[in-house]
Every structure is written in C-alpha cells, then in structure tokens.
Amino acid sequence: xxxxxxxxxxxxxxxxxxxxxxxxxxxxxxxxxxxxxxxxxxxxxxxxxxxxxxxxxxxxxxxxxxxxxxxxxxxxxxxxxxxxxxxxxxxxxxxxxxxxxxxxxxxxxxxxxxxxxxxxxxxxxxxxxxxxxxxxxxxxxxxxxxxxxxxxxxxxxxxxxxxxxxxxxxxxxxxxxxxxxx
Numbered sequence: 394x395x396x397x398x399x400x401x402x403x404x405x406x407x408x409x410x411x412x413x414x415x416x417x418x419x420x421x422x423x424x425x426x427x428x429x430x431x432x433x434x435x436x437x438x439x440x441x442x443x444x445x446x447x448x449x450x451x452x453x454x455x456x457x458x459x460x461x462x463x464x465x466x467x468x469x470x471x472x473x474x475x476x477x478x479x480x481x482x483x484x485x486x487x488x489x490x491x492x493x494x495x496x497x498x499x500x501x502x503x504x505x506x507x508x509x510x511x512x513x514x515x516x517x518x519x520x521x522x523x524x525x526x527x528x529x530x531x532x533x534x535x536x537x538x539x540x541x542x543x544x545x546x547x548x549x550x551x552x553x554x555x556x557x558x559x560x561x562x563x564x565x566x567x568x569x570x571x572x573x574x575x
Contacts, residue, residue, distance in 0.1 A: 507547040507568065508533045515547060522569075526561050534560055 504525045506518040518528045534542065534557045541554040546568045555563060565571045 504569070506533075509545045509547055526565075529561055529564065 502521075503519050504522055506516040506525060506528060508516045508529065510516060516533070518525070518532070520528065533545070536542075536557055538556070538558040540557045542557055542560070543554055544551050544560060544563055544567075546564055549568065551563070551567070562573070566573065
C-alpha cells in the first residue's frame, strides 16, 4: 500500500507546474499595417486633367493664410510667391500655390500651365511639377524629340525655334525660375 501511496504522490503535483502561458514571449517579426489610415501621399489630390486626380480636393492641414505682402493681384486667382517671380518678364509670372514656409518654387504644391493654346487661351492644367512636365510633353509638344518649335508660354520673349526635348528645361529655368538639377 505504501507503494501505491508513493505513486499517487508522484502523479499529483502542484497545478502551477502544468500551467502554460497563453501569450508568447517572442516579438512578432511582421506587424500588419493599420489599414484604417489613408496612404501618406506627398502631393495633394488637386484637380489635374487626365491624371486621375479629384477635382477640387484640398491638401490636408490648416488653410493657407497669405501674409499681407503676398495679397494676390486682381488678375490672378491664386497666391504668388513674390521672391521667385521673374520680374524681367511681367506676364510670365509662374503661378503656384505656396505656403509661407516654402522658399523655392520646386516646393510648390500645385503648378499651372501658362502655355497659350492655338486660340491664344491659357491652358487650364494644374498639377505637381512632375505632372506639369508630363502634361507639357504630351499635350503641347508633339513630333520627334529633335523637332523644332517655339515656346508658347505666356509672356515668353524667346522668338527662336528650339528643339522639342529642350522646351521643358526652358520652361523650368526661364518661367518657373528653377536651376538645373533641382
């Protein structure tokens, strides 16, 4: 009988020795992203014809409040950054929406195409700098890369023909006041 009692004693052990935790002490290697939040996008959903952008969307954040010195002129419906206008060409001011913290035109949220169409009306395109370049090449510059043509940007004094593949660089440098490589 003492043999049976010993067997029971070895079988009956404290319950905490048999407890296994329901959590793992290991850190997971992959954590799925929070899909409730929108994907971060450095560009706002501005209205841009032909680029899948929503019409009239506004960038996130507080609304833009221009400084008194940046009040728009009656002929322009958007704020302008006077530090980056080409003052030698009064009609070729690049138009872009900027905030008070931005100091370079490449940081503009939205650019306007000031290309004059066949009927001398301004193009209505608005978009990011990259979108403006794609728009200009696909909508206003047709033909071979080395085809000759003239810049039809509003107020451009250049009367010489230039190669089609040079026009975007000309627009960036002359009309948007950007240096090469920016």
